[in-house]
Amino acid sequence: MVKGKPQLRLLSYGVIAYMLLAFTWWSILLFTKNRDAFAAKREYIHLIMAAQDNELTDEAFYTSPQYTTLENAYRRQEWMILGEALVFVVSLVIGVWLINRGYNKEMLAAQQRRNFLLSITHELKSPIASIRLVLETFRKRKLTDSQVGKLSNNGLKEAERLNKLVTDLLLSAKLEIAYAPYMEPINLAILLEEMVYKVQEKSPKTQILFHQDGSIPPIKGDKPGLTSVFINLLENAVKYSHSHTAVYAHIEAKQDQSIVIEITDNGIGIPDKEKKLIFEKFYRVGSENTRTTKGTGLGLYIVNEIIRAHNGNIQVLDNAPNGTIFKITLPIKHSKPSHNITQQTQNIEESTKI
Numbered sequence: 001m002v003k004g005k006p007q008l009r010l011l012s013y014g015v016i017a018y019m020l021l022a023f024t025w026w027s028i029l030l031f032t033k034n035r036d037a038f039a040a041k042r043e044y045i046h047l048i049m050a051a052q053d054n055e056l057t058d059e060a061f062y063t064s065p066q067y068t069t070l071e072n073a074y075r076r077q078e079w080m081i082l083g084e085a086l087v088f089v090v091s092l093v094i095g096v097w098l099i100n101r102g103y104n105k106e107m108l109a110a111q112q113r114r115n116f117l118l119s120i121t122h123e124l125k126s127p128i129a130s131i132r133l134v135l136e137t138f139r140k141r142k143l144t145d146s147q148v149g150k151l152s153n154n155g156l157k158e159a160e161r162l163n164k165l166v167t168d169l170l171l172s173a174k175l176e177i178a179y180a181p182y183m184e185p186i187n188l189a190i191l192l193e194e195m196v197y198k199v200q201e202k203s204p205k206t207q208i209l210f211h212q213d214g215s216i217p218p219i220k221g222d223k224p225g226l227t228s229v230f231i232n233l234l235e236n237a238v239k240y241s242h243s244h245t246a247v248y249a250h251i252e253a254k255q256d257q258s259i260v261i262e263i264t265d266n267g268i269g270i271p272d273k274e275k276k277l278i279f280e281k282f283y284r285v286g287s288e289n290t291r292t293t294k295g296t297g298l299g300l301y302i303v304n305e306i307i308r309a310h311n312g313n314i315q316v317l318d319n320a321p322n323g324t325i326f327k328i329t330l331p332i333k334h335s336k337p338s339h340n341i342t343q344q345t346q347n348i349e350e351s352t353k354i
Ligand code: ADP
Pocket: 232, 236, 237, 240, 265, 267, 268, 269, 270, 278, 283, 284, 285, 286, 294, 295, 296, 297, 298, 299, 300, 301, 324
């Protein structure tokens, strides 16, 4: 649940409650006035008819066309007032619901923007600070070859992190405007295994195991885009797991002409209420002030957009006893050729460099 300013909410609810009460009061008043007007007209007609006919009985009066016309008009007006009241109440309820929904969305977006600003500041500042430290150390101290090697590696890693951040930002902006995948035949099993190998090289403390079930037919897909998908999911699986646990990358072709890829970890898991939100741009579970992992909340947004562009889908499932499974399903037969091919591919290629 998104928290907004409670005073503002209370005030809006107060105004709405006042409107409902006022309207109810006006409706009752209208009902009463309508009834009084009916009674007055009835008396009037009765007087006129009695003046014309001295022997007028109640039965003759109540069955007379003058009275029935008057009564029909009165009933119609009653229904009209009731109908108006119902339409008003229903519109008000729908309006309140829409406003509330918009308000919650707005609050969520504001929270994401706050999160993004905090994380981006941190993500930009920390590699810059590390690279600066490395360069200052080079300048001030005489270092052995192994020290130079170690420091250069650290500096390069930080430069890569910075590069990934900037390219992810550019890519996510592009994805929002127009992402047209360049479809070429790909063997997903080979691609996934390659990415497992690359991420494993960077993360020696976690064991990443690749498993392929049967043979995998080639599909048409955007290679740089799908590379980015695998890297993001594998890196997340490592990042949100404790050291010395295993991550599994599994791929198999299903009878229904689809390929299923599962990236499974034994990490911290994702609470149910967060499962939908994590695919939103800049969304990160928890708060920026308490979080210890690095990130911007862009990775899964990019993954989801690329999978959707391949007519596939991605699900988040709980792993037992703990951890998460990201399950991607891609159709084997796809898809429209893209426009803007070269530019799109280059953009994604940039982002997937690790
Ligand atoms: P980032 O990792 O940069 O924060 P992502 O878009 O890749 O951004 O992920 C969004 C959020 O989803 C993460 O902040 C994290 O809270 C959660 N998440 C993603 N992958 C996992 C995972 N394998 N296990 C647990 N939480 C995850």
